[in-house]
Amino acid sequence: MRRVWTFPADRAALIDEAYLSAREKILFDGDYRRYFSAMFEGEKQRYIDRLVLDDELARIHADVLMLHGRDDPGFPPDSLTLALSRSLPHADVALLAHCSHSIAYEQPSKFLLLANAFFGGEPGSH
Template identity: 35%
Template sequence: MPIKERDVEFEGTTMHCYEGGKGYPVLMIHGSGPGTASATNWAHVMEPLSKSYRILAMDMIGYGKSGRKPAKPYFDMDMWVRQAIAALDLLSPKGPVGIIGHSLGGAVALRTALEVSRVNKLILQGSLGAQKKITLPIARSWVVPKDEKAFRHYYKNVIRVRIPLTDEFVKGRMALLRKDGYDKYFNAMFVGNKQRYVDASRISPPALRKLKCDVTMIHGADDACVPFEEGGIELAHLLPQADLFRLADCGHPCSFEQPQKFMALAKLALG
C-alpha cells in the first residue's frame, strides 16, 4: 500500500501527515534540525515500516509541509504533545499504539506516552529527555545554515552524518529553508539562549519512572548532538524497562545512516 499524504486542521493551522500500511499502528515523530521533516528524517524507513505496520508520520507544526504556529513562542513542547495526541487519534482512535521519536521528537514521544495510557511501545532514537547540558552540535542545529556549503559542513562535521549527501537532498533542504521566510521563522523558534530549549525537553526522573510501556532506545555510538553517555545511558537509567542499543560507526540519525539495523531493531521492538 503506497504512502499517502494529507493535511489536517490543527489549532489554527494545518498538520501534514504521511500514512500507509496495515497492522499495529505506529506514530512517527521527527527531530528538530534546520529544514527537517518526516519525509527526510524517515526517508529510508517509512515505506519499509508500512509493509508491516500501519504508520502515520506527522510533520510537527513549524516543520516540513505542516503549517506554522500563528503566534510566538514557536518552540512549544505542549503544543507538539497535543499535536501528537491528535495524530494518535487519527492513526487509531482505540487500542494499543506505538510511537517512534527522534531527538526532540523523542522527548515529545515520551511526554505523549505519559499522557496517553494506550501507548504501549516506544522507540527512541538519539532522544532528548534526560540530557542536561546543550552540546555545540545541538546549538548549531537550531540555526539556519547560511548557504549550501554551510549546510554540508553542518551535516558532515557537526552532526557527523557519514553517508554521502546528494545534491538533490541538499538543494531540497535549502529550498525549504528559504521558502516564504521560513529561515526567519526557524531562527525565531530557537531565539536566544538555546540551553533553555534543552531544559524544556527534559522530563523529571519521577515522571519517567512512571512510564509503564515497553521502551527500545537506538543510539549512535558517535552521536554528537545527544552523546551516548550523557543522553542515551542517562535516559536509560531513568527507564528501568528500556532496552538500549548502541550502533557502532553511527551518528545522530540512526535510521538515516543505518536503516537496515534500525529496521531490524524496530521490528524486534514492535513485534
C-alpha cells in the same frame, strides 16, 4: 551547547561530510531556515531545563527501546540516551556502530530489524 537547536550558518558548521551530504538539501532548500530558527528562537538552555523529568520518567512502566548512533559527535550517547535510559525502569538501549545522528537513514536495515522486533512484527513484513 551552542550547536544544539541552532541553524548552521554554512556548510562548514555541520558535523561532517557524510552528514552534510544527507542533510544539505533539506537545510538549504526553500524556507527551512526561517522555520527552524523560529522553532528554537531565544535562549537554548530553557529547552534543556524543561526536559528535566526524572520523577515522571520513573513512573513509565512500558517497555521502551532507545536507538542511538554510537558515533554521533553532536549528540553523544553517554550524556543523552544512556543518561535518559537510567531514568526509565524498562528501557533498552541499542547503540548502532558506524552511525551518527540519522539512524533510520544511515543504518536502515538495523533500524528496521530492531523496530520490527520491538513492535512484534516480522522483518520485511511492512
